[in-house]
Amino acid sequence: MPKVPVGRDRLFRGLGKEYTQEEFEDLCFNFGLELDDVATEDDEVIYKIEVAANRYDLLCFEGIVQSLRIFKGLDQIPKYVVCNIPRESMLKIKIKPETALVRPFVVSTVLRDITFDQASYKSFIDLQDMLHQNICRGRTLVAIGTHDLDTIQGPFTYEALPPTEINFVPLKQVKSFRGDELMKFYESDLKLKKFLHIIEKSPVFPVIYDRNRTVLSLPPIINGAHSAISPQTKNVFIECTATDLTKAKIVLNTMVTMFSMYCKRKFEVEPVEVISSDGQSYVYPDLSPYSMEVPLSKITGRIGVSADANQVISLLNRMQLLAEKSVSSGDECSIIVSVPPTRSDVLEACDVAEDFAIAYGFENILAKVSSSTRGGGEQSLSQISNLIRLEFAMSGFSEVLTWILCSYNDITTMLNQKDDNSTSVKISNPRSSDFEVARTTLMPGLLKTVRENNHHPKPIKIFEVGDVVLLNEMNDVGARNRHHLAALYCDDHSGFEV
Secondary structure, three states, rough: EEEEEEEEHHHHHHOOOOHHHHHHHHHHHHHOOOEEEEEEEEEEEEEEEEEEOOHHHHHHHHHHHHHHHHOOOOOOOOOHHHHEOOHHHHHEEEEEEHHOOOOOEEEEEHHHHHHHHHHHHHHHHHHHHHHHOOOOOOOOOEEOOOOOHHHOOOEEEEEEOHHHHHHEOEEOOOEEEEHHHHHHHHHHOOOOOOHHHOOOOOOOOOEEOOOOOOOEEEEOEEEEEOOOOOOOOOOEEEEEOOEEEEEHHHHHHHHHHHHHHHHHHEEEEEEEEEEOOOOOOOEOOOOOOOEEEEEEEHHHHHHOOOOOOHHHHHHHHHOOOOOEEEOOOOOOEEEEEEEEEEOOOOOOHHHHHHHEEEEEEHHOOOOOOOOOOOOOOHHHHHHHHHHHHHHHHOOOOOOOOOOEEEHHHHHHHOOOOOOOOOOOOOOOOOOOOOOOOOOOHHHHHHHHHHHHHOOOOOEEEEEEEEEEEEEOOOOOEEEEEEEEEEEEEEEOOOOOOO
């Protein structure tokens, strides 16, 4: 689970009240958070708050404060607004067809007349890092670029060019680099080198230009120095390039909903028109809430409590889900739930029930014995596997458990086998040469076990029952697991009778 560090004193000022540590732990528990750790950095007390992995709106100070204030009834749920401006007046990004080869999507918006202080500016940068680590999956799915709009001019173009044709000064540098030179330059950078693999083998690199051919960014690696933002920036241009459009929209919405509170016109953002390579036009962001109708029984029944519609509505409002009683005719009461753009985690009725349970209080839900009398049982594969293990153990063999990942040589050269690239599943970015592929046979593990234990008295009798992984285009994930058995007998001399 992500852990978000926030300054205690600033947090309490935002909440409008000072808490003891125990009181704040209780508040976090009641809201479904956890105070994971308390540390001191530069004489400042830092609370490290653990949040749910799918609550992207809680990955920064602003989101935590806003959510807790609404939960305590101190604030109303914000209404986020996209400026109503004609399309001809909007900033535009034109996507070139070549981007489909590497990173096909981009979404964008503007935070106009924003005012940062040092704390909010740091939080703005930290939220980008937190999103990159979580929903963006290390920038592979989405990469965020933020720019000082007053230093660049639209319209913008999103292109994909050969690395040798891209030349610009990257962030925090004074020298200009070509795209291929940047890859070598950042090989020794502790922070950026882990992102190089995303595009370094691509024949073209994604790049965003303004109308003067000034480079804004080389996603997902680095922004340009020319458009770097600072605490003095007043207009922030945000672009998110992606391989997953849905996640790009969520990331963009999270960025603007969390920091539009610092704009002159609070909770209002400026749209940007994105023109795709086939000429279709889209306007981002989409901050309109979406509604779902949920039967009351699907909320209270799943939690196992009795509550009327008014109580459910009140508790859902505390969780930032604007709710009201349905006016539609029918015997069963239903709740209309309006889900704001901050709550991308709410997808269906069970998510609404979960938020109701949090606001209701888990400690207030009475434990009940399940009415179901059916018990669990072993799967047939587990049953036969356990019988096989028992037979081998009674025959004097010792069971071993080895890694399902191994080196590429273990399943090819060391077994005198050739790879036709149709069997083994390869790890795209292995941390070690010992874990390059998923094993296609159990034999490498048994042989390495004998190698490491050859000094033991003979005979060595070992076996393993476990999964191997094989490529399979018919499977939705492109591979399948097979349960295998392997046994090995090792002695200084063995006859056929063994």
